[in-house]
Amino acid sequence: MDPLFIELQGITKHFPGVIANDHIDLAVRRGEIHAIVGENGAGKSTLMRILYGLYQPDRGTIEVNGHPDVIDSPRRALQLGIGMVHQHFTLIPVFTVAENVILGSEPTAWGQLRMTDAHQQVAELCKQYGFSLDPAALVGRLSVGEQQRVEIIKVLYRGAELLILDEPTAVLVPQEVEELFSNLRRLREQGKTIIFISHKLDEVLAISDRITVLRRGRVIGTVMAGVASKAQLAEMMVGRPVLLDLAHPPVTPGAVRLEARHLSVPGASARLPVRDVSLSVRGSEIYGIAGVEGNGQTELVEALVGLRALSRGALLIDGHDVSKTTARAIRLLGVAHIPEDRHRRGLVLPMAVWENVILGHHYREEFTNGPLLNRPAIDDFVRRRVNEYDIRVADTEAPVLALSGGNQQKVIVAREFAFAPKVLVAAQPTRGLDIGATEFVMRQLLEAREAGMAVLLVSANLEEILALSDRIGVMYGGRLVGEFVRGAATPAELGLYMTGAKRQGEANVG
Ligand SMILES: Nc1ncnc2c1ncn2[C@@H]1O[C@H](COP(=O)(O)OP(=O)(O)OP(=O)(O)O)[C@@H](O)[C@H]1O
Ligand SMILES: [Mg+2]
Structure with missing residues (x-):
């Protein structure tokens, strides 16, 4: 079994009137794709923001590679190899792919940075992970799926070993989902760890190794994707069986x-x-x-x-x-x-x-x-x-x-x-x-x-x-x-x- 990369223990986070995370324990192994599923408001994004240093937990501990750590900023998270791929893209449309990737990661050297080097570095990353992207293309011209690839490369460029993707497929068309999944599998092959959030249970079953279910801020359980079913996950999420079919009775159309x-x-x-x-x-x-x-x-x-x-x-x-x-x-x-x-x-x-x-x-x-x-x-x-x-x-x-x-x-x-x-x-x-x-x-x-x-x-x-x-x-x-x-x-x-x-x-x- 692969060693643990991240271990969260007893993570608790309150917002006025709600417990978004209620004593959450979660262990993520190095090299796995770990999905997190749960109803709207179950606390998935909150937990990810805590792991990425955007929020501080009220209680609980985080261990990275077996060492307790306080992740008090995204900067610290990145130092520990934890990166988050943004859902609402943060790219600058008039810049090229390569410019967007390096932007902000070496602020002092920016003035002297040779763009040819940047293009080369980005091209190498794309090649290593099998991403189809042209480093010289203007981001404003790219499809949503391609922009997402830029966001992922950007996080890899900053040295992330763990990538957090919060509902990455919500904005993608089916063909793009396929491409994202093949990229994610390639990342896993090369030892990267991925946390993946989605409401589409078919996707979750297709891409992940293990799945953790949250309900109202708590962990209900972690299952192996290979033996889990859609109905089982839905029931764990909602707390009752979910009917997955709908009647479409005939009606006479009007004017x-x-x-x-x-x-x-x-x-x-x-x-x-x-x-x-x-x-x-x-x-x-x-x-x-x-x-x-x-x-x-x-x-x-x-x-x-x-x-x-x-x-x-x-x-x-x-x-x-x-x-x-x-x-x-x-x-x-x-x-x-x-x-x-x-x-x-x-x-x-x-x-x-x-x-x-x-x-x-x-x-x-x-x-x-x-x-x-x-x-x-x-x-x-x-x-x-x-x-x-x-x-x-x-x-x-x-x-x-x-x-x-x-x-x-x-x-x-x-x-x-x-x-x-x-x-x-x-x-x-x-x-x-x-x-x-x-x-x-x-x-x-x-x-x-x-x-x-x-x-x-x-x-x-x-x-x-x-x-x-x-x-x-x-x-x-x-x-x-x-x-x-x-x-x-x-x-x-x-x-x-x-x-x-x-x-x-x-x-x-x-
Ligand atoms: N900044 C905030 N201020 C106040 N309440 C918040 C804040 N962020 C999240 N919450 C609350 O915390 C709870 C968990 O929200 P969270 O966004 O983590 O859910 P989620 O599982 O990601 O849901 P979804 O599937 O709808 O994205 C919700 O009740 C939400 O209203
Ligand atoms: Mg969310």
């Missing part, structure tokens, strides 16, 4: 509620991110948009909810042309929106949880008392939403940024499902959610469908699209390249459209 006619949308460059897209969504219908991310889905969603102007075509809600109206006016017509980028569009991070729960609804009659907010009514509403959606928060006066990632997402979902919208445009609604919360949101979407709502669902998760949709449109290169009724296409077939290998009828092509 068309959301319609896009030959919609084109401008973007940053001359190339239109959305080109000539026509689609319609009826009441009691879920229209799923499948596609590899970056094929125009983001821009299409923004156009549909009025956040982006159209360059051509028309947008209709219940037959009314809203092509030239504001996002606010579209919202007032009953269109709700779960945005893909929750930090930029969905939440005001420094504002209280309760304010975020009613954001955009605060002007409603039931929440006002003349010019004032009706706090008792708001508090009652917020309490009910927080309970129903199981948002883990001690005090709704706390800023929403104090919530765990998944609980932030639940705040948005709880808000957008309120007040029975007629149309829901949901982009990546379950991203970052744990298995129980994902199941809950999927059920909500199905119930909304039965209640007559028109749902446009954009998801990078093909399984989710297949489970929920009545019809599926595939986007590729800004166009809708195929449309299928439920059951008409296999995942493999959809994959061909998603990668541009196939497209339907020439009418869509140009």
